Amino acid sequence: MEVSVGDDYQGRTALVTGASKGLGRAYAMELARRGSRVVLLARSEPELHALAAEIRARHGGTPAEVITGDLSAPDGPQRVLHELRDRGLTIDLLLNNAGAGITGPFLQRAIEPQLRTVGLNVAGLLALTHAIGAEMVARGAGGIINVSSNGAFQPVPYQASYAATKAFVLSFTEALAEELRGTGVHVMATHPGATATGFFDGSSVTMDPGADNPETVAGRTLDDYSRRRGASYPGRTATRVMTWAARLLPRTTVARIAGSFSRRQQWHHAVDTA
Ligand SMILES: NC(=O)c1ccc[n+]([C@@H]2O[C@H](COP(=O)([O-])OP(=O)(O)OC[C@H]3O[C@@H](n4cnc5c(N)ncnc54)[C@H](OP(=O)(O)O)[C@@H]3O)[C@@H](O)[C@H]2O)c1
Secondary structure, three states: OOOOOOOOOOOOOEEOOOOOHHHHHHHHHHHOOOOOOOEEEEEHHHHHHHHHHHHHOOOOEEEEEEEEEEEEOHOOOOEEEHHHHHHHOOOOOEEEEEOOOOOOOHHHHHHHHHHHHHHHHHHHHHHHHHHHHHHHHOOOOOOEEEEHHHHHHOOOOOOOOHHHHHHHHHHHHHHHHHHHHOOEEEEEEEEOOOOOOOOOOOOOOOOOOOOOOHHHHHHHHHHHHHHOEEEEEOOOOHHHHHHHHHHHHHHHHHHHHHHHHHOOOOHHOOOOOO
């Protein structure tokens, strides 16, 4: 049975991490359009307040809360959880979107931002999911959407650590979805392909000119969640087809193909520009 889009969103409270720009901003706007009260989380306070004001103005005063926090900091997720508790906010939908990654040859790029990537994409996501997921299971209702990537399905040379964090998100989400089957809590991963955001800001890498737009990706992800899909492939069809090849070919072959794709994008020469 097809669930009508909107059932999961009207009057619900959604926490969107990484809401200050890019895909997270688009998710927050789309959730508000579908009637959700949104809790906007990122490090950039002015951008979050501007977005909250825009949402209230566009959607007739729909509540939009702002929480600033650094999810890659060891105590970052705990601070966010305390803030939610202090404000009496119960989360119906957790959208783990915040993410970052470094492009370039692994050994030639600094280790600190790569460790922060693991902290944000893996540890931050795990900590929020653990605490908020437990509350949802206790209530017998709720949902979690983890933003993974088409890069989760194969090793990606010159984005080695970033793609590995997304492989973690893919595996973790599939396992948790099965653990929580029947609890009333739906868990789904979404796997965007190249999406026109500021993901590569501050580096010499440029976004694919044919990248999907964040609004389309956000809308399709939320539609797939409403349909209770286990996974969402919200980008162009070609993005999804590439994930099939990675499942059929030997892994060393896949790594070589991915490496030549990366070199064609000049990712092996990537440097910071800011
Ligand atoms: N764009 C793509 O092509 C693409 C493709 C596949 C998957 N994805 C995934 O989509 C998600 C969103 O990426 P995007 O493309 O929208 O990137 P983006 O434009 O760079 O946005 C990243 C968001 O994460 C927040 N963030 C970064 N570090 C944070 C931290 N330490 N603590 C809390 N928030 C933090 C940023 O806000 P602040 O800087 O204000 O903290 C921002 O709101 C990521 O998980 C990414 O891996 C993107």
